[in-house]
Amino acid sequence: MVRLSMGCGGALYAKDIVLTAAHCVGASGNNTSITATGGVVDLQSSSAIKVRSTKVLRAPGYNGTGKDWALIKLAQPINQPTLxxxxxxxxxxxxxxxxxxxxxxxxxxxxxxxxxxxxxxxxxxxxxxxxxxxxxxxxxxxxxxxxxxxxxxxxxxxxxxxxxxxxxxxxxxxxxxxxxxxxxxxxxxxxxxxxxxxxxxxxxxxxxx
The missing domain is CATH 2.40.10.10 (Trypsin-like serine proteases)
Structure with missing residues (x-):
């Protein structure tokens, strides 16, 4: 489980890929603006792992109704269990x-x-x-x-x-x-x-x- 800097949550589909909602992200493409915080229950913990995004892939055909999924590729893996x-x-x-x-x-x-x-x-x-x-x-x-x-x-x-x-x-x-x-x-x-x-x-x- 990770916290995303735009104010959403996400789950680790792979150690370097977050599964989240399409309505949380912008269009698909290169994107280094998102920070994922993982490894902790307390977001202010000094042991929190913070990793930047490199790409976003929003559900093809998403138009605001249904298809509410997206993937975020991370610059490096977060070493916590995937879901x-x-x-x-x-x-x-x-x-x-x-x-x-x-x-x-x-x-x-x-x-x-x-x-x-x-x-x-x-x-x-x-x-x-x-x-x-x-x-x-x-x-x-x-x-x-x-x-x-x-x-x-x-x-x-x-x-x-x-x-x-x-x-x-x-x-x-x-x-x-x-x-x-x-x-x-x-x-x-x-x-x-x-x-x-x-x-x-x-x-x-x-x-x-």
Whole structure:
């Protein structure tokens, strides 16, 4: 898990490639303006690893709706564990973990220490009841507590991973923090890019970096 200097999160797809949200980055191409901070829970820790970007590859065809993934190539590797991505829908259910340094309440400030929370899967039907046609159901996955609210990702968590354990007990990324109405509002779960839908496109893109 890394913090990106534009105020988003990301996960290490490879030690020198960050998977984040398309809406966090600009157009594809050479880009040395982003700093990734990794290796720590405390962003102000003296042991934080800071690495500059060299390239950005935003999802082909991204236009602000759906396809909310991007890759950032780093100038050098960050020596921390990578996060495997889901390549099938098998793990797009159950309870997920989300993490980030974003706001801890709607309108709140960004956090110094990494926070995490657990959020249960929300069906496409229940999510569409909240968001209607804004939801791109075949590209997005929803999670949270639509009845009560109270637990969610928030501003500054965008691009970070939603993950769970696979059958072997290893962490696997199923979502990328994308959007929602406010944060943790009753009736409005969080919406995440569905990683399994884009797994082959992500892998192909990574090979070009």
């Amino acid at each position: 495997k991505i889901a390549t099938t829908t098998a793990f797009n259910q159950g309870t997920f973990t989300v993490a980030g340094w974003g706001a801890n309440r709607e309108g709140g400030s960004q956090q110094r220490y990494l926070l995490k929370a657990n959020v249960p899967f929300v069906s496409d039907a229940a999510c569409r009841a909240a968001y209607g046609n804004e939801l791109v159901a075949n590209e997005e996955i929803c999670a949270g507590y639509p009845d009560t609210g109270g637990v969610d990702t928030c501003q500054g968590d965008s691009g970070g991973p939603m993950f769970r354990r696979d059958n072997a007990g290893e962490w696997i990324q199923v979502g990328i923090v994308s959007w929602g109405y406010g944060c943790a509002r009753p009736g409005y779960p969080g919406v995440y890019a569905e990683v399994s839908t884009f797994a082959s496109a992500i892998a192909s893109a990574a090979r070009t970096l």
